[in-house]
Amino acid sequence: MAKGSAGTFEGSAHVAPPGEIDTRHGVILYMENVTVSFDGFKALNDLSLYIDDGELRCIIGPNGAGKTTMMDVITGKTRPDTGSVFLGQGTDLTTMSEYQIANAGVGRKFQKPTIFPTHTVFENLELAMQSDKRVWPSLFARLTGEQRDKIAQVMATIGLTEVCYSPAGLLSHGQKQWLEIGMLLMQEPRVLLVDEPVAGMTHQEMDRTAALLTGLAGEHSVVVVEHDMAFVRSIARKVTVLHQGSVLAEGDMDTVQNDPRVVEVYLGA
Amino acid sequence: MQWFDLKSDRGGTIFLGLLTLVTLVVIVANQLIPAGSSLHLSTFTVTLLGKYLCYALLAIALDLVWGYCGILSLGHGAFFALGGYGMGMYLMRQIGDRGVYGNPLLPDFMVFLNWDKLPWFWHGFDHFWFAMLMVMLVPGGLAFTFGWLAFRSRVTGVYLSIMTQALTYALMLAFFRNEMGFGGNNGLTDFKDILGFSLQADSTRVVIFLASALALAGGYLLSRWVVRSKAGRVVVAVRDAEDRARFVGYKVESFKLAIFVLSAVLAGIAGALYVPQVGIINPGEFSPLNSIELAIWVALGGRGYLYGAVMGAVLVNYAKTYLTGAMPDAWLFALGGLFVVATLFLPKGVVGWFEGLSTRRKTEEVARG
Ligand SMILES: Nc1ncnc2c1ncn2[C@@H]1O[C@H](COP(=O)(O)OP(=O)(O)O)[C@@H](O)[C@H]1O
Ligand SMILES: [Mg+2]
Numbered sequence: 195m196a197k198g199s200a201g202t203f204e205g206s207a208h209v210a211p212p213g214e215i216d217t218r219h220g221v222i223l224y225m226e227n228v229t230v231s232f233d234g235f236k237a238l239n240d241l242s243l244y245i246d247d248g249e250l251r252c253i254i255g256p257n258g259a260g261k262t263t264m265m266d267v268i269t270g271k272t273r274p275d276t277g278s279v280f281l282g283q284g285t286d287l288t289t290m291s292e293y294q295i296a297n298a299g300v301g302r303k304f305q306k307p308t309i310f311p312t313h314t315v316f317e318n319l320e321l322a323m324q325s326d327k328r329v330w331p332s333l334f335a336r337l338t339g340e341q342r343d344k345i346a347q348v349m350a351t352i353g354l355t356e357v358c359y360s361p362a363g364l365l366s367h368g369q370k371q372w373l374e375i376g377m378l379l380m381q382e383p384r385v386l387l388v389d390e391p392v393a394g395m396t397h398q399e400m401d402r403t404a405a406l407l408t409g410l411a412g413e414h415s416v417v418v419v420e421h422d423m424a425f426v427r428s429i430a431r432k433v434t435v436l437h438q439g440s441v442l443a444e445g446d447m448d449t450v451q452n453d454p455r456v457v458e459v460y461l462g463a
Numbered sequence: 464m465q466w467f468d469l470k471s472d473r474g475g476t477i478f479l480g481l482l483t484l485v486t487l488v489v490i491v492a493n494q495l496i497p498a499g500s501s502l503h504l505s506t507f508t509v510t511l512l513g514k515y516l517c518y519a520l521l522a523i524a525l526d527l528v529w530g531y532c533g534i535l536s537l538g539h540g541a542f543f544a545l546g547g548y549g550m551g552m553y554l555m556r557q558i559g560d561r562g563v564y565g566n567p568l569l570p571d572f573m574v575f576l577n578w579d580k581l582p583w584f585w586h587g588f589d590h591f592w593f594a595m596l597m598v599m600l601v602p603g604g605l606a607f608t609f610g611w612l613a614f615r616s617r618v619t620g621v622y623l624s625i626m627t628q629a630l631t632y633a634l635m636l637a638f639f640r641n642e643m644g645f646g647g648n649n650g651l652t653d654f655k656d657i658l659g660f661s662l663q664a665d666s667t668r669v670v671i672f673l674a675s676a677l678a679l680a681g682g683y684l685l686s687r688w689v690v691r692s693k694a695g696r697v698v699v700a701v702r703d704a705e706d707r708a709r710f711v712g713y714k715v716e717s718f719k720l721a722i723f724v725l726s727a728v729l730a731g732i733a734g735a736l737y738v739p740q741v742g743i744i745n746p747g748e749f750s751p752l753n754s755i756e757l758a759i760w761v762a763l764g765g766r767g768y769l770y771g772a773v774m775g776a777v778l779v780n781y782a783k784t785y786l787t788g789a790m791p792d793a794w795l796f797a798l799g800g801l802f803v804v805a806t807l808f809l810p811k812g813v814v815g816w817f818e819g820l821s822t823r824r825k826t827e828e829v830a831r832g
Binding site: 269271291293296297301302310311312313321322327328329332333334335381 | 689692700703704708709710712714717718
């Protein structure tokens with residue numbers, strides 16, 4: 195891997211045109227031999243994972259397997275003790291801070307829905323929108339008609355047009371989940387990391403979320419962490435099972451579910 | 464558009480209207496109505512009101528960082544005091560050879576300390592423009608340095624508040640020392656004139672009052688413009704969900720730093736206008752208690768509402784003026800009581816409570832159809 199070109203995005207990496215990510219090898223996200231320990235406990239243990247450009251990947255695994263920690267490492271929240279994390283071939287994510295990684299094209303939905311509660315739905319989407327996010331330009335920023343259309347379009351996609359001007363803090367749990375996904379869409383990321391998107395959703399909401407996420411794959415690469423097996427089955431093409439901080443099994447849903455090691459981990463031996 | 468309606472600033476308009484009215488009445492009542500008339504406003508009262516205006520600007524400054532960005536600075540008095548010292552240094556140099564010792568260059572306290580030349584940092588303060596520049600640059604620069612270190616290391620919450628308290632306390636101790644060159648314990652006082660006009664003259668007092676009113680209105684309008692810009696919405700986003708703001712692509716530290724520096728500059732201007740009206744600046748202005756009192760004004764008025772901060776500053780200081788006159792011992796208890804009332808019953812302050820009422824009424828109207 196071309197380590198020499200690491201740091202291309204440092205400093206002035208505010209609006210990185212997604213085109214700059216080098217995916218000539220078909221892989222958009224590389225995690226290699228990543229280890230993270232908290233006071234000696236290894237939350238990630240020599241984890242290697244590759245996400246293809248445009249794929250939809252599900253990550254499953256018991257509680258404490260390290261799924262959220264993995265997302266923390268990719269998005270710059272947690273620095274790995276060892277190992278490398280690259281976006282495309284040229285962008286070393288371990289040297290970048292959270293906002294730089296976000297602007298380089300990695301969007302993230304948290305496990306607990308996190309939105310800006312006192313801002314309206316409209317403003318939440320506006321703030322997330324891909325734009326020059328430095329202080330001075332933000333001070334003078336004005337919405338163009340095109341940008342308003344874009345917000346309206348995403349608002350329709352996530353079904354929140356009716357509550358456009360409500361403070362986001364008043365939304366239901368499921369609506370907040372969607373709003374957060376909508377904010378991801380506004381960022382126009384190349385990679386979406388989605389942590390437990392259907393927690394607290396009704397079946398109907400789940401189906402809509404499934405349709406939304408599968409629709410996004412192709413143009414974006416989507417990594418979904420989820421517990422709900424029925425949901426995973428409904429969207430998954432390729433599934434990775436994490437266990438004790440490393441990959442236990444990988445493949446399509448049927449292969450994985452019949453893997454004796456996976457059965458052992460999930461059902462207990 | 465509905466989105467803009469939500470942003471209308473009824474309270475702010477009322478405040479600006481009142482400010483204009485009060486300013487006009489004060490000028491007319493002091494300057495045009497003869498001293499014998501019962502409608503005449505004494506210069507003492509004009510100056511007292513002018514002080515309130517400075518406090519109000521200071522409260523707006525704190526509201527920007529606390530109400531909008533969630534940074535509870537308990538050291539904002541330091542920026543106010545530094546601005547005050549900047550003005551004080553100019554006024555000292557204006558005294559010239561009219562001091563007790565008659566030294567044309569050195570202020571009295573330096574002669575008293577047997578200094579033979581002006582310390583380097585006193586140079587330039589004989590120029591008004593230079594002093595006014597420093598009134599903004601010094602608090603702004605201190606806020607920049609402090610904020611850069613603190614926000615970069617992601618110090619937040621109580622720890623940050625304690626650090627700001629320590630900052631103002633350290634400055635107080637430093638300014639108490641004679642060797643610092645700011646008049647030590649006694650501070651700077653015995654001012655004679657400003658831009659050639661006697662500070663004792665009624666007309667000068669009224670002009671300074673007018674300048675305070677203009678600074679308050681200007682500070683309010685600038686702050687309102689900032690908090691209504693997209694950058695202002697980012698600042699509120701940082702207050703409510705810092706991580707989300709970061710992962711959406713904002714460099715949170717920069718936004719905190721920008722609002723902190725702006726706030727410090729406004730506080731400095733407030734301090735600079737305050738000093739010629741009270742006629743003295745001493746290290747007591749750095750007292751941590753002052754900064755805590757300031758936080759209570761903002762909490763009581765309603766943080767997150769710029770005119771709420773103004774209201775808090777004026778109400779509490781009016782109460783203070785009244786009580787320290789009527790029952791000097793009661794003031795600290797009253798202040799403590801106000802703080803308890805604000806925290807327990809008015810978490811969003813007086814203004815937040817009113818806004819809550821009118822929102823509820825609107826919702827009920829909608830419900831009734
Ligand atoms: N900041 C932290 N400090 C200490 N331990 C942590 C921290 N974050 C996660 N862990 C531990 O690391 C393990 C993996 O956690 P996590 O990634 O949240 O698991 P998952 O998302 O798969 O349920 C857990 O045992 C958790 O307790
Ligand atoms: Mg998790």
